[in-house]
Structures are given as C-alpha cells and as structure tokens.
Amino acid sequence: MSGLAQVFRRSWFARVVTTFAAMFTALVGLVLIGVWLAATNLIAESARQELDADLASFGEVYAQRLLPGLREAVERRALDIGDRRVVLLIGRQGETLAGNRDRIPADLLHADATPRRFGAYLGVSKPLLGGFTLALAHERTRDDILLRRLAMALGGLSLIAVVFSLAGGYVIGQTALARVASLNATLTKVAEGDLSARAPGAGGADEFSTLSARLNATLERMGVLVAALKAIAERIAHEMRSPLAHLRADLEDARKSAPAPLAGKMSDLVADVDEIIAVFSALLDVTLTEAAAGDPHGLKSVDIDAVVDEAVELYDAVAEERGVRLMFAPRGDAQMLGDRHLLLRMIANLIDNAVKFSPAGGDVRVGVERVGADLVIEIADQGPGLPAGFETRAFEPFARAQETAATPGHGLGLTLVQAIATRHGMKIRLHNSAPGLRVEIRGRALEALPTAPAA
C-alpha cells in the first residue's frame, strides 16, 4: 500500500491516469444505473398495463356473456399463457371455476383491484358481481431473468468502460510521460555539464514542442555565454600574463645588478609577482575547469588508489614535519573516468587542508571505498572542523573562515576542488565530525572490463 502511495506521490501521471479512469468509470456507472432503473420501470409498467387491459377485457366478456362466457374466455387464456402467468376465476366458496392454478396462490390472497407487487407476483384481484373473483398475475421470476440478463450486459459494459478508461489514460500518460522524460534526460545531461545536449521534438507546433524549442534556445544562449566566458578568460590570460611576465623578468634582471639590501627587497617583489600570478592562475583554472564540466574530452581511466597514493607521498614529509600521522590503505580496484592531473590536484588540495589544520599528534585518514556503483574518497582530520554555518560557503571563491586568517592560502583551494569535482560529475560533502572535518567525494566508479579473466 505504501508502495502505491509512493508511486502516486512521485508520479504526476499516475495521479492523472487514476483520476481520469475514476471519473470516466463514475460517468459510465451513472449512465448504466439510469438505464437499469428505466428498464426496471419499463418492465413493471408494461406488466401493469397488460394486467389492466386483461382485467378490462375479461370485465367486458362477463358483462356481455355472463359467467359461462367468462369461464370459457379464462379457460382459453389459461391454455394460451405459459406457466409464469396466472389467470384464475374463483367461485363464491373460494373454489376454482377456471384457470391455470388449482387454487389462488397464498401471495395473491390480499391482492386488490390495483396491479401491485405481492411477494413473487405482480398481480390484481377483482371481485365481480355475483360473488365471483377474477385474479390475474405475472410471476416476477420472468422479469427477474430479464433484468439479470440486462444487469450482466450492463456490468460487462462497465468493465469494458473501466478497462478502456485505464488504457486510454495509460496511453495518454505514456505519450506525455515520454516527452517529459526526454526533456528530463536533456536537462540531466546539461546539469552534468554537457551544454551541447538538446531536447528532441522541437520542430512541431504543440505545447511540448514549444517547450522543447524554448529549452533549446535557452541552452543555445547558455552555450554562447559559456563560450564567451572561456574566450574572455583566455584573452585575460594572454593580455595579463605577458605584462606580468615582463615585470617579473625585469625585476629579476634588476636584482642581479642591485646592491645587497635592494636585492633582498627585489626578491620579495619577485615573490609578490609570483603570488599575483598564482592567484590569477588559480582563478583561471577554476573558470576553465568549470567550463569544461561534462566534456568527456581528455578523460581517461584513472586508478584512484594510485592518485591518492601519489598525493599522500607528496605530503608525507610535510605531515611528518608537523607531527601528523597521514594514513592511507589502498583498497585495490578503484578505477574512475577522469583527468589524472586534476584528480591529483583535488586530492592533494584536500590533504593539504587536512594536514594544515591538524593538531600535532593528530591523524589524517584517507580512504577510498566502493559503495554500490560509486567510489567514495574520504579525507578525515582531527582539526577544528568548520565553524557552524560555514559548510555552505566553504566552496565560494576567497571565502575563508575568520579563525583561519593566520593560516596561509589564498582562499581558492576548495573552490578549485569543487570545480574539479564538477568537471568529473562528482559530489562533495563536508561533515563536521567533532573533532575534525570529514570530506567525502563521491563519483561513479568505472567497472572493470567483464571480459578480463580472474587470473
């Protein structure tokens, strides 16, 4: 039951189809009930009229030809009608004078001159001048069979109506669903970074085609903007880096011939220029990496264990110097589609943070785990964690928590980490696990080729 509730909650079309089927069925039901009532009335009415007419004609025979004529007429009629109709002429002492029954059925003892229902009969009983009684009746079983047949026919019709309404709803639902699903598929691709994805069926004139066409126009526009962003970033790279490079070269030249105190100052200036270039490059990297999200170009099968191992090897000396234990146990069989350099940079950045914020004697644990179809890379430290509420801002460019102002860094590390994750369709989550911060990166694992035999 809860499964069905789930379907209704999640599918607009399930709700529409069910509502449609219910309304259609109710309508058909109402019509059929109307037909049933009309038929029942019609049958009863015709029986009544027949009884009235019979009563009238027998009354006329009695008036003209008296008892013998009536007796003869009743006998004749008794032969004509089947078992299910009753015609009886009863004498003064209650004896049967003519008719198709030996005596009056119990149900009809209280019948009177108006045709009405009495138990199993629709009947009428009329006293005649001279103390005789004429009883006429239709056994209702005859009508019942007729009505039962009608009921079966109508029931079949309602069943067909329900089936048709469900089938109709399903077909309409499926058609609309297929088109919505294709729009959803397109948007999923876009969300994963493939800006070249376009919704199909934009050529027609209906509402869905219009929606597809509008969506495609929006995507087209987005593509143009991203391309423009990339172009301007590259332009800036070229226009700004050359003057900076000249500045750096000239400073270096000047330093060589400068006297000692000035040379020291100039070394500082060269370092400052390098810092400007570093921030600039990092921003450029973030922009271009984000712009490349979803582009499969340049992605290859990467052994995540090996990449993590390299990052750990890069930081082992730093960790040792700070008295931090950096631990990683490769799990084997951890392949992912990616850019090795970028993934290494992402993991190195996170290990850099973890080691930087760890207290002396603390542990930094790095793990790679397979969870279903995903690979989860986890980096956990025992540092101060993130200040409350900072989790959402941590990935913004130049966002730095107040408490870390004394720690070196330009505030673009996590922004780049996020950009690289986006580039690979990975999701990052930060958990404050008191003590420490646990960073979880989850991405789709690359399945080992099934043809490879287990040696």
Added chain:
Amino acid sequence: MPAALVIEDDPRFSERIVELLRQEGYVAACEVDGEAGLRRGAAEPFDLIVLDRMMPALDGLTVLRRLRELDVRSPVLVLSALGRVAEKVEGLESGADDYLAKPFADEEFIARVRSLARRFRPEPHPEVLLVGDIEIRIKARTVHRAGKHIPTSRKEFELIRCLAENAGRFLSRSYLLERVWNLRFDPQTNVVDVHVSRLRRKLDDGFAREALVSARGEGYKLDATP
C-alpha cells in the same frame, strides 16, 4: 655551435630568449609569426625550436603539427601564457617535447633547454653523476657522499638526480614539482621545501659544507664547488 629557432611575436620575450640561448652556446634565429616560422623550421635544420603558442597568422600548435608532419624531428619547447594542465597535455600531444608557461624564471628556461639537449644527445646517458664529493649511481639508485652511503626514498632519489643533472643552477619549485612529482600545479603548502630540507638533513649532516643550497625566490641547487 648548435642552432636554435625562436618563433615568438613578442619582441621583448624574443630578445630575452635569444640572450639566454646565446649564454647556453646557441646561435639563435628569430621569426615573429607562425607562417614564417614554419617556412624557416621546415627549410633549415635546427637543434632546438622555441615556439610561442599564441601568434598572429598561424598559431603555435598548428605550426608544431605541420612541422612534425614534415618530419622535422628537432626538439620543440612550447612557450605559452596558457599554462593550464589541459593545455600542456594538448601541447605535448601535438608533438612538443616540453611546455613552459609564461612567466618563467631565466634559470627555469635554461634548465629545460639543457634537459632537452640531454634527452636528444646521441651519446648514452651517463650511469654515474658526480657533483663535488657526491656520487649518484642511476641504475643502482644509490647516493654516496665522500664514500658515505646516503639512504634515500624513491622521490628523494629522483630529487637529487634532478638537482645533480642541473648542478650549480637554481631550480624552481614548479620545475622540481613537474620533473620529480609529475605535478603541473603548485600545492598551497610548500611541499618541495619540506622534501628538500629532509634530503638536506640526510645529505649535509656531518659535513662542513652545505651541498644543497636554497635561495628565496630562486629555488634550490646542488653546489658543485668542493
């Protein structure tokens, strides 16, 4: 004297590169756009081609691909303001032998030119590197100083080997990161500093003279003077 071709549209850079190459003993010819560079590179034999990536007329990577199609096998060092990893990889895939992002330090340019020259030198690579009293055996992967064995980790060996191959010259952090760790980015924390000082402790402890020298803004060098 070895000959070099510099294809670069920025005259100040061109001038500086020519001067650096002259110091390294090259005779350098210059071209200021891609088309002229391609014609020259295809017509004359050069021992080294230094190629800017962004140029008028014909961009650097196209020049490079055409040259490789014409079976020009000279080592090519690509210079570019676009120093991103993906672009470096793209450059290397187009047939470049090395890729250097602008801006760069003079020492770094020279280190790369020398490294290219070593790679393309016909004679075999030396099995033993001698720098002052330090002896490095490449195949055995051992380091000795004045006869005393210095134990090194895998990366420490690569580090001292790289420094020894460029003995007497300062090598920048980014150059070492690329050569030793195969990293094409600068980590936030100065990991190279820490690795170098660990190596220095192993190398210089108990010796009067410091063999591994560092200078702010310049990098690290292995001193050849005894």
